[in-house]
Amino acid sequence: MNAPTLETRRLSKSYSGVPALRDGSITVARGEVHALMGENGAGKSTLIRILAGATTPDSGTILIDGQPVSIEHPSQSRRLGLRFIHQELAVIPELSVAENLFLGRPYPRRLGFLADWRELNRRASRALEALDIGHIDPSRKMARLSLGDQMLVKIAAAFLDDDGEAARLYVMDEPTAALTSEESERLFKVIAGLTERGRSVIYVSHRMDEVMRIADRVSVLRDGETVATRAISEISKAEMIELMTGRQIADAYPQRQATTTSASVLRLDEARSPDVHAISFDLRAGEILGVTGLSGAGQSEVLRLLAGADKWTGGTIELDGKALAAGTPAARWAAGIAYVPRERRLEGLLPRASVADNTVLAHLESLSRAGILRNRRAELQRSADIASRVKLKSTGGKQPVFQLSGGNQQKVVLARAILGGPRVLLLDEPTRGVDVAAKFDIHTLIRELAASGVAVLLASSDLSELTGMADRILVMREGRQSDIVAADGLTQARLLALSFGEPA
Ligand SMILES: Nc1ncnc2c1ncn2[C@@H]1O[C@H](COP(=O)(O)OP(=O)(O)OP(=O)(O)O)[C@@H](O)[C@H]1O
Ligand SMILES: [Mg+2]
Incomplete structure (x- = not known):
């Protein structure tokens, strides 16, 4: 395994005394796609929000290149080279694609205070191209895009290379949940390109086939605790489900019944x-x-x-x-x-x-x-x-x-x-x-x-x-x-x- 780019040790977080995360411990190697799996409410997004500086842990350590760091604010997380595609699509439909890409980020300026719209659109285009979605016009209103395209725009936001800060790790929380299979394929290509260039990816998905296909290793969270980390080549879907749920459940569909009537x-x-x-x-x-x-x-x-x-x-x-x-x-x-x-x-x-x-x-x-x-x-x-x-x-x-x-x-x-x-x-x-x-x-x-x-x-x-x-x-x-x-x-x-x- 390559040297770890990020490690979390025993991260924990409770809300009003109810633990959301008890022992979030993962090690992500340079250049790998590391899947994070677990049932609904297992604590995946909580762990991710801690890395993003959106919430602070009650205890635990985060290490980058082996050095302990503290992440108390999203800007700190960004400086450390972490990029996020969060689970919920938070867009402002009334704003343009480019403005949505820059949400929560400083706009490029002219003369120190005027928003530089040309530069804004140029950098937006570049981020869209990086994702092979150059068909989306950055000056278009977000509301006019299909939901899939809106999701792709949110994903592209993680690829804005502002001020030459180097990204090391992309964290994707169910990025394909709202994408068609065709759009997902586009994203998988981008992910392959990222890891080739030594970037790492933390990938959260409930779609087993997807995880089996694109991840190198998987960590499983159960009730807020990391219960296992395995190489994808050494684990079956059934084992993964058993680690997640503690039970054996078939990844299958209920028996087909002919219930269609003539009414x-x-x-x-x-x-x-x-x-x-x-x-x-x-x-x-x-x-x-x-x-x-x-x-x-x-x-x-x-x-x-x-x-x-x-x-x-x-x-x-x-x-x-x-x-x-x-x-x-x-x-x-x-x-x-x-x-x-x-x-x-x-x-x-x-x-x-x-x-x-x-x-x-x-x-x-x-x-x-x-x-x-x-x-x-x-x-x-x-x-x-x-x-x-x-x-x-x-x-x-x-x-x-x-x-x-x-x-x-x-x-x-x-x-x-x-x-x-x-x-x-x-x-x-x-x-x-x-x-x-x-x-x-x-x-x-x-x-x-x-x-x-x-x-x-x-x-x-x-x-x-x-x-x-x-x-x-x-x-x-x-x-x-x-x-x-x-x-x-x-x-x-x-x-x-x-x-x-x-x-x-
Ligand atoms: N702000 C909050 N206040 C109270 N409880 C919260 C809060 N945020 C999260 N939780 C709780 O923390 C637990 C873990 O939630 P989390 O969002 O991390 O789950 P998850 O693994 O991402 O699940 P999913 O697969 O459904 O997205 C849940 O029980 C959730 O209800
Ligand atoms: Mg979640």
Whole structure:
């Protein structure tokens, strides 16, 4: 092994007496990709926030090139050559791409005080080129980019080479969670280029295949403690899962069941929004329809149209045989169409509100209309039941959502969608950031909901999730419906080929 570029020894951190990290000990060699794995809430992001200077540890030591250092502020972390791609996409949609790249950093100046926009855009372009995403215009408004492109911009921010400070270590907290497989490949190429030049990478992901493919070594955190560090070549997926969970769990999908019935729940005939054209399908009770496509092909937008989040500009949509009226997202919820949006921070959650409030939030309108608001206690009980079904790790219903780990926030969004007993469930990346054990439970839950007659639309960038869960798959291409294929027996390679437009 090359000399360690970074080492952490017994880092710990508690929040109001509850330990988030108890013994975070990792050693990262020069030029390696070091994966950090563990269940939701294991302490991965806490360890990363300590390295970033975003939070201070209660105890423990950090060494760089063998020398103890203290990191009390993000600028110190930066000077030490550490760069971060954090788990949550924090963008300001109203600002340009270049301005977003420079968020929290000093802008280049002219005459000491005027922002030098040309220089700003030039350096932004360079960072975008470094990531092979030169197609993104730095002067464009962030809001106009697809979510995948926004994520790529956030990633590019880690590559801004300001003032010639040398980067030694890139820390990536689930960078591919919101990327399509095509965009992920781009990132993997960049990572390979970084390690060739002697840079190191700490890589957090719940996607086992990805970790097996790009990491050199892996450290596993369990309940805030580093329980093992292994070479990837010497560990199997099953062993990795057992280290993470302490149990043996298959990285698999629940048994396929034929739950599709003949009852049509959702019928679209040439439905359109500003972003998708002529979508026609008939979704039946008990059916799971996957939705896939290359980045920006319109897969999320099909769900947004149905959720009432995007404008419905033409064609017909029928729910249970009745024409659906144009409506707001709230009206759609009330009509029985539940939605798990792709970007939980921007569209999904009120971070300061409690877990319980967030789960009943979307239902308040229908609850009060039905005059059962007094029965809130029963609803809270149901919210707690569902929280346990999705394996939510929290201190209880009163905990504010921002205190939860990323994967647990995702489970809150999902719990909320299920709580109202929907007819149609629109799921956009439902298991994004969710650990393997919880993923299996969530998949089982989705299957059970289908079996009980719910019609499910499942958009996912994880091709194995689509082939493993869906009955049929809708392939989107450039905002149009390109194909609908049966999922049973479909390989991921074939699915990707269809997304690229090869004939079925
Ligand atoms: N500000 C905070 N206040 C209270 N508890 C917190 C706070 N931040 C994190 N925690 C708790 O610390 C624990 C570890 O969280 P962390 O975000 O490090 O998990 P993680 O391993 O990154 O999980 P995930 O895979 O879901 O992202 C969790 O139980 C979380 O609820
Ligand atoms: Mg995390």
